[in-house]
């Protein structure tokens with residue numbers, strides 16, 4: 001049996017992990033495929049920096065075309081990241097009849113439709129398991145063994161960098177900046193870490209999950225997105241006091257034909273399995289109509305785990321090549337004619353419980369005015385804490401609400417924040433109790 005030749009675009013952290021895995025587990029992979037998976041070329045602008053992998057001579061090149069136009073290469077792995085030149089290279093690989101494996105969630109969240117359509121025309125695979133949940137085989141499970149289910153909810157901790165930072169802040173009282181620096185050193189963060197901390201990376205991943213789960217095209221701009229950069233140690237400590245942990249949660253719900261699609265810091269009960277997902281680990285919890293609740297857990301970032309997902313995809317394509325068949329499953333798992341058009345529920349219409357932390361002026365009647373504004377908007381208070389006097393001009397007042405509409409909450413906060421009873425903008429964190 002002929003070897004399967006693979007070309008790699010991008011020799012960064014994950015690219016080095018892929019090369020390392022292919023060299024280290026070559027015999028193991030051959031034992032499963034029945035043939036060698038050979039990394040024929042690696043293209044990167046920088047081919048001199050030592051990545052700690054002994055790549056055979058003649059493999060490295062600075063020209064992407066050495067990968068894209070090599071007739072022997074049947075699978076192109078794109079690990080450049082970002083939009084360009086990754087998009088042009090992926091489209092060129094497809095045009096040249098090559099199958100594509102990518103970890104590029106940003107590219108697919110924005111340009112997936114164009115790329116998938118090109119792949120359909122050429123009857124080639126585009127697989128992207130590594131783009132969501134690092135090494136966790138979640139996309140292939142949705143397309144594969146869970147395909148018979150209708151899904152109703154998806155909850156995910158999908159960004160290793162944020163989860164690492166929040167874990168350090170919660171467990172060790174660490175400050176935000178050094179925790180981020182450490183996550184970058186460990187190779188978890190994106191080239192631009194604002195994508196991690198502002199929730200953008202999580203929203204990219206959620207758009208892919210929702211497209212696969214609900215059979216509709218959800219793109220990045222459909223998703224409400226708030227990151228973790230404005231979270232404070234004070235909020236983390238209040239969360240503990242109320243029996244919650246704060247996670248950057250991706251939330252997808254199908255509700256009477258409309259989709260809730262949002263990413264934001266979320267308080268979840270301390271005793272829920274998702275609250276125990278720590279460090280760079282990710283977890284995704286689904287509810288399907290026949291499978292019921294199911295949760296995937298594993299390493300969501302880092303070179304080795306992500307390389308595992310990349311090579312799993314390559315092996316999948318390799319099996320098709322060896323069997324002499326083209327692609328068997330559409331990238332989103334749905335036939336084009338079965339895709340649905342579902343609308344996204346506006347944020348103002350979502351219903352949630354809320355944690356609200358006011359910086360109230362320390363004067364008689366301030367609390368009554370806050371409660372009054374909430375009451376006027378129809379928001380009912382579940383519990384409240386006012387801690388001792390602060391040294392500044394304000395005291396923290398924390399109110400946990402019963403379920404309320406986001407529109408009403410924002411209306412009440414607009415009134416309160418514009419008044420002279422608070423000294424700064426109110427901190428709002430949504431609470432998710434049931435996770436079903």
Ligand code: HSE
Pocket residue numbers: 131133134158159160161162188189190196201300301302
């Ligand atoms: N920057 C991403 C994260 C890498 O921190 O999760 C994995 O997609």
